[in-house]
Amino acid sequence: MTYCVAVRVDQGLVMLSDTRTNAGMDNIARFRKSFTYINPGERAITLLCSGNLSITQGVKAMLSRAIKDSELDPEVETILNCPTMHRVAQIVGDAMKVMQGRYRSTIEMQGSGADASILIAGQRCGGKPRLYLVYSAGNFIEATADTPFFQIGEHKYGKPILDRIIKPETSLEDAVKAVLVSMDSTLRSNLSVGMPLDLTVIERDAFDFRVRTRIEADDEQFAMISHAWSAALRKGFEDLPNVLD
Numbered sequence: 001m002t003y004c005v006a007v008r009v010d011q012g013l014v015m016l017s018d019t020r021t022n023a024g025m026d027n028i029a030r031f032r033k034s035f036t037y038i039n040p041g042e043r044a045i046t047l048l049c050s051g052n053l054s055i056t057q058g059v060k061a062m063l064s065r066a067i068k069d070s071e072l073d074p075e076v077e078t079i080l081n082c083p084t085m086h087r088v089a090q091i092v093g094d095a096m097k098v099m100q101g102r103y104r105s106t107i108e109m110q111g112s113g114a115d116a117s118i119l120i121a122g123q124r125c126g127g128k129p130r131l132y133l134v135y136s137a138g139n140f141i142e143a144t145a146d147t148p149f150f151q152i153g154e155h156k157y158g159k160p161i162l163d164r165i166i167k168p169e170t171s172l173e174d175a176v177k178a179v180l181v182s183m184d185s186t187l188r189s190n191l192s193v194g195m196p197l198d199l200t201v202i203e204r205d206a207f208d209f210r211v212r213t214r215i216e217a218d219d220e221q222f223a224m225i226s227h228a229w230s231a232a233l234r235k236g237f238e239d240l241p242n243v244l245d
Helices: 053-072 085-109 156-165 172-189 220-238
Strands: 003-009 012-017 020-022 028-030 034-039 043-051 116-124 130-134 140-142 149-153 197-203 211-215
Touching: 003 043, 003 116, 003 130, 003 156, 003 172, 012 043, 012 116, 012 172, 034 053, 034 197, 043 053, 043 085, 043 149, 043 197, 053 085, 053 116, 085 116, 085 130, 085 140, 116 149, 116 197, 130 149, 149 156, 156 172, 172 197, 172 220
Parallel strands: none
Antiparallel strands: 003 012, 003 149, 012 197, 020 028, 034 043, 043 116, 116 130, 130 140, 197 211
16 A cells, blocks of 8 residues: 655645555565656646556556657647646546556456556646646546645545645645654554655746655654654643543
C-alpha cells in the first residue's frame, strides 16, 4: 500500500508520497510514487500514484511516450503542451481508462485488485494552481476552497491534522509542516507505508519546483518534526482536564 497527500493553498501546492509497496508480508519493495514534469517558465506538474502498480506505471509510460513523440511531432498532445490543467486531468484519465480496459479483467481473474488512483497537482502560465484526483474509471474531481487537499492510499491516520490546519489561506510553509506531520502519523500507525518520502512544492506563479527532494529515513529535519510533534501531543494530553474526580 502507500500514502500520498496533496494540498492546494493560495500560495501554491504541496505534495508528499511514501515509497513502500506491499504485496504481502514477505513481498515488500520500494517504488517511486511521485513523478514530476516541467516546461520551465510555462508549467510544472506533479503526479502521485496509488493502487495497482502495473496500472499506474502503464499510465505513466503512456504519458511519457506522448511527450517523447511530441518532440518529433508537435501536433501530439501531451500534459506538457495541452491548453489547461483541466485538460491535463482529462489526458491522465484517458490513459487510466485505457490501462483499466486492457488489463483489469485479467488482473481480477488472478485474484488481485486493479483499482488505482492518481493525484495531479500543477500550474500552467495563465492559469491558477490546480489539484485533481483521478479515479480508476478515469473520471476526476478538483480540489476546492472547501476541500483544499486530497489523500490516496492509507489516508485515515494522517487526515486529522489536515482537517485542523489546511485552509486556503494557510501558508506554504505551514502546509509543508502539515503534510509531514500527516505522513509521520501514518508511518507510526501503518506498516504498509514506509520511508523514504518524496516531497514536491510548487510556489504560485513560479511555474517551477521550489522543492523537489527525497527525504531518507535518517533525515534530521524530518526527525525533529516527528519528535516535536510527539512532544506537543504528549504535553497537550497532559494538560487536558481530568474527567474523573
